[in-house]
Amino acid sequence: MKACFMGLGYIGLPTAIIAAKHGIEILGVDINPKVVKMTNEGRLHIVEPGMEDLLREVVEQGMLKASTKPEVCDAYFMVVPTPFKGNHEPDVSYVESATRSVIPLLKEGDLYVIESTSPVGTTEKMADIIFAVRPDLKGKIHIAYCPERVLPGNVIYELVHNDRVIGGLTPEATDKAIEFYSQFVTGQLHKTNSRTAEMCKLTENSSRDVQIAFANELSMVCEKAGINVWHLIELANKHPRVNILQPGCGVGGHCIAVDPYFITAAFPREAQIIAKARDINNYKSEWCVERVKSAMFRFELDNKRRPKVAMMGLAFKPNIDDLRESPAKRIVTSVMQSFNNADILVVEPNIKEHNVFKLTNYQDAYEQADIVVFLTAHNEFKTLPWRDDKVILDFCGIFKK
Numbered sequence: 001m002k003a004c005f006m007g008l009g010y011i012g013l014p015t016a017i018i019a020a021k022h023g024i025e026i027l028g029v030d031i032n033p034k035v036v037k038m039t040n041e042g043r044l045h046i047v048e049p050g051m052e053d054l055l056r057e058v059v060e061q062g063m064l065k066a067s068t069k070p071e072v073c074d075a076y077f078m079v080v081p082t083p084f085k086g087n088h089e090p091d092v093s094y095v096e097s098a099t100r101s102v103i104p105l106l107k108e109g110d111l112y113v114i115e116s117t118s119p120v121g122t123t124e125k126m127a128d129i130i131f132a133v134r135p136d137l138k139g140k141i142h143i144a145y146c147p148e149r150v151l152p153g154n155v156i157y158e159l160v161h162n163d164r165v166i167g168g169l170t171p172e173a174t175d176k177a178i179e180f181y182s183q184f185v186t187g188q189l190h191k192t193n194s195r196t197a198e199m200c201k202l203t204e205n206s207s208r209d210v211q212i213a214f215a216n217e218l219s220m221v222c223e224k225a226g227i228n229v230w231h232l233i234e235l236a237n238k239h240p241r242v243n244i245l246q247p248g249c250g251v252g253g254h255c256i257a258v259d260p261y262f263i264t265a266a267f268p269r270e271a272q273i274i275a276k277a278r279d280i281n282n283y284k285s286e287w288c289v290e291r292v293k294s295a296m297f298r299f300e301l302d303n304k305r306r307p308k309v310a311m312m313g314l315a316f317k318p319n320i321d322d323l324r325e326s327p328a329k330r331i332v333t334s335v336m337q338s339f340n341n342a343d344i345l346v347v348e349p350n351i352k353e354h355n356v357f358k359l360t361n362y363q364d365a366y367e368q369a370d371i372v373v374f375l376t377a378h379n380e381f382k383t384l385p386w387r388d389d390k391v392i393l394d395f396c397g398i399f400k401k
């Protein structure tokens, strides 16, 4: 069989590569000609350990080809972004345009799957679009939703070993999709309908967002109460049924800080905790900015000179180079805008250079700064010794021990 992956990004490309590695002939489609060119040359345009070797292998074997246009295949996978618009309404226009571009190619017996994180009802909506253009295909193609769950950095393992939830518009469509994924997934493939599968993806990320919001709320309460939140959480987690996550400077990335809005936009009255968790996690970043600013004012009052400030971390989570939707980056930007003459050293050990921030080595910055603000818990920072002669704002638990 031949399968077409619409979208060669952080999820589409790795899935296409792993499927090709398992003997499925793949056409990878992306609107970006640079991505297509690099993929055909066996060069990976994303950062993912071990993935480039696999890409080169499947390209050399002729199992994976990339193109800017889809061609006739037996199965089509929509793996394109679903961002939100200004008012937090989900934007499914990429899914729709990818879908429209494969409609003329569809034939009896084909499989059409959406993997993109999508609001509830999207699979049905796309089916309506397909059948409006091609009424001849009604009851003749198989349509399903199957979200991904992989964690960037561990994709090769998780794509194969994670369980997946698969929801077809009909039981036959579910079976057909399961047949496809079972060629390369060894985790269990759980059957459901499309609406439940769509909601399941949103639920997983919202659940994590709510749990992080709880930790972030505790951190702000503890700050006022004079309690070390890291120690508190460690102790509370000794209870056999309590498992609190870690506070930080906010929630970033393209998934957890986005997906809950797909529920709140559609169910504003019902989804109260989910909406509140988003607010708390967003507020946590503003709270951090305020704490930095007041530490800077206090330093100037006490020392009659301006402080040198080190902002430690730009990535959205530890030990990666990904700055997408990063609260750390937002905090650094906000502090720099508030004090445009301030002496601020920006540190991000996982990237060499940045077009906006001039980066400083983490050890030099730590040495030079009067105020040190830890935003991302990178391993490098954990090697630094505590210094009583500095004002340290530890928002991510570098010194929790």
Ligand code: SAJ
Binding pocket: 148, 149, 150, 151, 152, 204, 205, 208, 212, 245, 246, 247, 248, 249, 250, 251, 252, 253, 254, 255, 256, 316, 317, 318
């Ligand atoms: N964070 C905290 N405290 C924690 C854990 C995380 O503040 O205790 C913050 C991180 O610093 C980061 C954000 O949350 O800013 C998100 O990081 P993450 O590691 O929790 O998740 P992502 O966005 O890298 O990946 C998530 C995963 N979903 C779940 O764990 C439920 C992944 O499995 C999904 O595939 C991915 O979203 C996705 O694509 O949806």
